[in-house]
Amino acid sequence: MNTQPPAPKKTLLEASAKFNLVRSIDQNFRWLTFSLALSVGLILIWIAYSLFVIALPAIQKFGLGFLVDSTWNPVENIYGALPHVYGTVLSSFLALVFAVPLGVGVAIFLTENFLEQKILQPIAFTIELLAAIPSVVYGLWGLFVFLPAIKPLLQGLNHNFGWIPFFSTEPGGRQLFGASLVLAIMILPTIIAISRDTLTSLPPKLRQGAYGLGATRWETITQILIPAGLSGIVGSIMLALGRALGETMALAMLVGNANQVNISWLAPASTLSSLIANQFGEASGLQKSSLFYEALILMVLTLLVNVFAQLLVSRFQQVE
Secondary structure (H helix, E strand, O other): OOOOOOHHHHHHHHHHHHHHHHHHHHHHHHHHHHHHHHHHHHHHHHHHHHHHHHHHHHHHHHHHHHHOOOOEEOOOOEEOOHHHHHHHHHHHHHHHHHHHHHHHHHHHHHHOOOOOHHHHHHHHHHHHHHOOOOHHHHHHHHHHHHHHHHHHHHHHHHHHHOOOHHHOOOOOOOOHHHHHHHHHHHHHHHHHHHHHHHHHOOOHHHHHHHHHOOOOHHHHHHHHHHHHOHHHHHHHHHHHHHHHHHOOHHHHHHOEOOOOOOOOOOOOEOOHHHHHHHHHHHOOHHHHHHHHHHHHHHHHHHHHHHHHHHHHHHHHHHHO
């Protein structure tokens, strides 16, 4: 009589070996991803620590008064960051004022089929190309093409609305307002791309249900789609704000690099990044340390914006 070994035992051993192998791979993959995530945090801490060490002489000498002092005098070694913090925040705010309505509007236009896809696709591709243009190219274009083109408009604002403090200065070749407009163009692709992806990913049932209840297209967009995708739209705005805060070359070429706090938007100004770019090559000693202090301030400012953005997006997601 022909006897064969029981097959179930062999099958059970093979299954157990495969299970152990899969578990081992899963554990190794978890450790790998954890190590990569931890390395990102360590790199961030390393960068912040390096900036702090080099900026320490300026921190010890000027303290937090560095943030409210307007003096920047390399001859007497007296430095303050107030005009640069002011210019950084104001230029980013003005850029958002112009970029957010336009960016969200274009995202809605690209997702709601106002035109045929064969027309919308080239428009979307062209907008995405704006993100690939280097900032120095934006700076050159703004300096030699854009600012001269809008100078009559800025002069008109000064002549007709000069009684408003924001337009009280005769516009020169380089000023904060024109630089902010170029900055708005630079951050547009970020707002458009993320807002468009957010609106595209919304369930089609939202649109269908709104139309089924008799809502118009405008009511569907403003009362259904935008509230449903608000977390993604807010995330795109905060990401664009982070880009605006850290922009260097374009603003260094356009903002005027004037060490002053002027309430007029048509006056020259300065930003943290533009000052660092313009003076770092010749800086030494306490001036170099002060520039690193400004870099540390810019890093903290950007981190705070990102933390605030994450909290804001999480809150909107909970509401949804």
